[in-house]
Amino acid sequence: xxxxxxxxxxxxxxxxxxxxxxxxxxxxxxxxxxxxxxxxxxxxxxxxxxxxxxxxxxxxxxxxxxxxxxxxxxxxxxxxxxxxxxxxxxxxxxxxxxxxxxxxxxxxxxxxxxxxxxxxxxxxxxxxxxxxxxxxxxxxxxxxxxxxxxxxxxxxxxxxxx
Amino acid sequence: xxxxxxxxxxxxxxxxxxxxxxxxxxxxxxxxxxxxxxxxxxxxxxxxxxxxxxxxxxxxxxxxxxxxxxxxxxxxxxxxxxxxxxxxxxxxxxxxxxxxxxxxxxxxxxxxxxxxxxxxxxxxxxxxxxxxxxxxxxxxxxxxxxxxxxxxxxxxxxxxxxxxxxxxxxxxxxxxxxxxxxxxxxxxxxxxxxxxxxxxxxxxxxxxxxxxxxxxxxxxxxxxxxxxxxxxxxxxxxxxxxxxxxxxxxxxxx
Numbered sequence: 001x002x003x004x005x006x007x008x009x010x011x012x013x014x015x016x017x018x019x020x021x022x023x024x025x026x027x028x029x030x031x032x033x034x035x036x037x038x039x040x041x042x043x044x045x046x047x048x049x050x051x052x053x054x055x056x057x058x059x060x061x062x063x064x065x066x067x068x069x070x071x072x073x074x075x076x077x078x079x080x081x082x083x084x085x086x087x088x089x090x091x092x093x094x095x096x097x098x099x100x101x102x103x104x105x106x107x108x109x110x111x112x113x114x115x116x117x118x119x120x121x122x123x124x125x126x127x128x129x130x131x132x133x134x135x136x137x138x139x140x141x142x143x144x145x146x147x148x149x150x151x152x153x154x155x156x157x158x159x160x161x162x
Numbered sequence: 163x164x165x166x167x168x169x170x171x172x173x174x175x176x177x178x179x180x181x182x183x184x185x186x187x188x189x190x191x192x193x194x195x196x197x198x199x200x201x202x203x204x205x206x207x208x209x210x211x212x213x214x215x216x217x218x219x220x221x222x223x224x225x226x227x228x229x230x231x232x233x234x235x236x237x238x239x240x241x242x243x244x245x246x247x248x249x250x251x252x253x254x255x256x257x258x259x260x261x262x263x264x265x266x267x268x269x270x271x272x273x274x275x276x277x278x279x280x281x282x283x284x285x286x287x288x289x290x291x292x293x294x295x296x297x298x299x300x301x302x303x304x305x306x307x308x309x310x311x312x313x314x315x316x317x318x319x320x321x322x323x324x325x326x327x328x329x330x331x332x333x334x335x336x337x338x339x340x341x342x343x344x345x346x347x348x349x350x351x352x353x354x355x356x357x358x359x360x361x362x363x364x365x366x367x368x369x370x371x372x373x374x375x376x377x378x379x380x381x382x383x384x385x386x387x388x389x390x391x392x393x394x395x396x397x398x399x400x401x402x403x404x405x406x407x408x409x410x411x412x413x414x415x416x
């Protein structure tokens with residue numbers, strides 16, 4: 001068992017309000033896809049608005065920005081859910097519901113196993129990725145980094161600097 | 163790599179090796195020495211010799227597996243089992259780099275948000291491919307032959323799985339809640355090989371969306387209206403699943 005989990009933040013700009021008819025299919029897929037994530041091997045945690053089953057109401061990053069924020073055992077489990085499950089069908093059609101973003105919109109980073117990251121932490125990781133490109137502190141699927149040295153090596157008291 | 167591709171090709175020039183390779187690759191899983199030897203009608207030692215040559219050339223992978231039913235001390239050494247290697251071998255003379263071009267084009271499609279244009283082009287190409295074989299893909303076996311030509315390595319979905327995956331199939335249990343499979347569709351062919359593997363790994367939504375439209379176009383062009391193609395990715399193989407439908411219930415709406 002690894003000493004580290006993989007956190008990921010993914011943001012998307014909605015093309016229309018979630019209750020708009022053009023978004024109806026996407027809205028109807030939220031619950032099944034969230035359930036699929038939770039039943040996928042390696043799933044640890046996903047962010048939800050307080051008192052809700054999803055993260056579509058609070059909009060902590062802005063009015064039309066949806067947040068997808070979760071924690072996985074490793075890169076492989078996140079990859080298999082993202083690209084090798086029915087979630088892929090949603091990604092295939094994402095232009096139907098989301099505006100294309102020129103900024104990087106998906107950041108991942110290693111966290112000590114047992115830690116549940118905060119939205120602030122996630123925001124800083126995405127900002128870091130946008131500022132510096134992929135580094136061990138915030139990276140992408142295309143340019144990913146291995147987890148920090150496991151058991152045996154001295155564990156840093158705090159996560160890498162933000 | 164041209165060099166390793168030529169070496170691998172050279173190893174396959176030996177007819178028995180070629181038959182062994184075809185058997186293991188076509189089997190779609192792990193094959194023991196005894197099975198492979200029997201399949202090609204060779205002595206086990208000779209088959210083992212050639213199988214190991216195929217491993218050396220990077221065409222097969224070997225692992226060791228206990229023969230089932232024998233456990234604990236004295237049950238013997240685990241037997242060697244072979245499967246097709248995930249490594250790609252390509253020979254282009256003169257050298258060509260279509261994979262590099264595909265990755266760049268996929269990246270550009272993603273950056274420009276031009277997925278719809280790619281999907282439309284793929285649908286049209288699929289229809290051309292299908293039209294060239296119109297009327298030859300009416301049955302499951304015929305359709306499998308067409309898909310084989312394009313490198314998908316179709317394999318029949320076992321009857322038990324057909325029923326488990328869709329409410330429209332005989333004896334279906336409750337369909338999985340997450341799979342938006344229409345009630346009247348019954349999975350018949352899974353595709354063991356992804357012909358676009360490298361770009362499907364580097365740009366999954368773009369490559370898999372393109373592939374889906376190619377296959378939907380092919381079915382339409384071939385007039386194979388008793389089948390439909392849906393996204394149903396698993397950890398290995400192609401992201402698309404072919405299902406049988408009653409022609410009037412076919413929607414392929416999105």
